[in-house]
Amino acid sequence: MNLIDIGLGYRRDLVDELTSISENKPTFLELVPENWMGLGGYWRKKLQEAAEQYSFVSHGLSLSIGSPDAVDIQFVKRIKKFLDTFNITIYSDHLTFASTNNAHLYDLLPIPFREDAIKHVVSKIKTVQDIIEPSLVLENASYYTEIGAEMDEATFISEIVKRSNCELLLDVNNVYVNAFNHNYDAHNFINKMPLDKVSYIHKAGHKKVSDDLIIDTHGAAIIDPIYEIFDHTLKRMNRRIPILLERDFNIPEMSELQDEMLQLQKIANKHWLAKTSNS
């Protein structure tokens, strides 16, 4: 089976393997721009080698769209330059904050689900979109506690997407993790998402650390319940979109990653081919 619209996270542990495989190659690679832009030498050479074989989508970590701080304009301009250099048309980051008072934390913290946060984030998204040009794509994040919430997560996300006209990167693993950690129904959550604004989907594994807590590690294989939520999501969508397998830690043999990608393709094809034959 050839992979179509199935991508893989481009990680440094995988750079050589990805340029040497000939079968079951991902259709595209997703990179973290902050890990590559402005770098020369060895890593730039590897990135260019990969760019000769693959197209990229970009998934950032430090835009910090939910931070109380203003948008870091110079940073966004550097992102834009990097995207242009590699003809990258999708720029995503997380609906989280990763800095306050210009001090970075290098991890993703949950934004309080509150009305003034929505207004602030929407304003920042518009500033970013004026520079980046293609719509900013934001990922629903995993979170382990709400912070002073005034509304539920689904409302918070939907309002931001609606008011800013940004797009959504739907991380199905995060939906599962959050549903488990906060006792809600993952399928219902998916049903409440603005699926017409989803520009691509993330799939990943996680780690259960206690009876009531799962941490979003990207360090394990995807489990069956997440495939089920994925299946449910595609069933409700009327179009093909890219699907990305994320794996950041405990990276297994390439053949295992390929098996996971093939499984994603099988589920996607079930919906995509059915729609093609019905149309």
Next chain:
Amino acid sequence: MSDTTPTFKLQQQLATYCRTGKAVEIQGTKPHRLPQYRRLVFTIIVDSLQQAYPITYDLLGDELFRGTVSHFFSTHSCTENEVWKMPHDFLLYAYDQKLAEKLNIPYLIELIELEWTEIEIFGMPDVAITYPVVSSIWHDQLPINPYLKILNFNYPIHKLRKKKNLVNKGNYFVLCYRDLDTLKVQFLEITSLGAVLLNALNDGMNLSQIIAQINRESNLEINENYRKNIALFIQDMIQRKVIPTK
């Protein structure tokens, strides 16, 4: 967002907790889940710094290293967007805190500088390099590898493998450069004259001009013997492509 809003305050409290680990009550949270955030954030910081500064880590040991990193992260604002550049903030912190004196390890700052320089040179953005034909090393303008730094140390920190070397306080010059073929970073001890020559070449002077300036402005007189040694040094630099020529 105004820094007086309750939302700002909540975010500030969470961020401060992640940076310091000091227990705090944050409205509308599951308090028993908050330590996960501190753990996740601090792990990223420690792992990144341990990876950036492996020799410093070995020197300090796990407990002292983690304690130092904890103080760094809680007191120093990391301003770099890219996590791979964050170790530079640790170097700035080490200067600011006078870490060598504080931990009574006289060569500590120099070690951190050396390890950061390797990261910096390894990742310097690419620039176009021309390889000119040189007919005279004395009169032609010699190009310099753009991925290069000369560090001046009080301790032979580049020879740290033998700790006994570190008692030899002196004046050491270490040439750090990116090998243009392997793209790896190389370290080479050079003399003070070698450092002067490379810096002046980098400023656009040729060797004859540099020697004339040294003879004019210093107590050193570049005699025939010196000229032979300079020629050997330049040939070595050409061989290593520190001076990239055809």
